């Protein structure tokens with residue numbers, strides 16, 4: 605099955621690297637016009653250049669997703685360049701591993717501001733544009749940490765858990781306007797985030813990834829990008845208010861402790 609995103613105008617936040625960059629490139633490969641935003645201007649530009657070099661259309665914009673003014677500016681620039689917007693991927697996120705007692709109020713507030721408030725602001729300000737188009741899709745990046753507890757993940761997990769339930773409320777409110785809203789919940793993916801986490805265990809990212817999934821390998825950014833693009837495409841038109849795990853089965857089973865499992 606081919607998914608249909610051709611000519612859609614798609615904004616991907618935090619697309620200067622990692623999952624966001626892979627997603628922006630996959631949309632462009634499918635013929636979408638992509639708005640690449642990031643808090644780091646050079647990173648956003650690099651992604652846009654990669655897309656243009658492969659024959660795609662992209663616009664790079666600098667944006668802090670926690671800033672209301674930045675949302676207004678980037679959405680206006682999107683519509684000025686491409687005439688409309690059809691899809692928003694709320695991908696930008698920050699990650700800190702810290703115990704509750706180590707977490708300062710400032711760190712907590714920034715985690716909520718970027719990961720949760722950023723998602724709320726995106727939905728709030730994109731909705732009128734999507735309504736004008738007769739509908740659209742919003743894809744929110746949560747995490748397995750938005751579904752289950754982990755030591756030293758209270759701030760990140762609270763923000764990502766907020767993203768999960770915010771998604772369902774948005775879906776309920778926007779459904780009548782044919783605006784679909786879904787959340788994606790990756791496990792660790794091959795990005796600096798997994799290096800940061802595995803570095804604390806003494807395992808390599810590769811070894812860590814093998815332990816996390818019965819498939820026995822680390823997730824790649826494309827594994828998550830495939831899900832995001834599907835949720836934006838016509839073919840997912842009856843999906844809304846749902847949460848989609850991209851975890852290689854990791855949360856559906858403990859690491860198999862049987863002799864067969866341990867030998868795998």
Ligand SMILES: NC(=O)c1ccc[n+]([C@@H]2O[C@H](COP(=O)([O-])OP(=O)(O)OC[C@H]3O[C@@H](n4cnc5c(N)ncnc54)[C@H](O)[C@@H]3O)[C@@H](O)[C@H]2O)c1
Pocket residue numbers: 617618619620621622623624641642643644647667668669670694695696697698699718745746747748789790791792793794795796797798
């Ligand atoms: N990588 C993983 O293992 C993993 C697992 C689960 C969930 N996620 C989630 O997926 C999303 C992407 O993760 P990633 O690993 O690709 O991250 P990354 O750190 O590689 O990329 C995130 C991008 O967001 C940008 N950014 C940071 N703060 C921003 C802000 N305030 N406004 C705009 N841009 C900002 C960064 O500059 C960076 O380019 C995040 O929401 C993350 O929480 C990642």
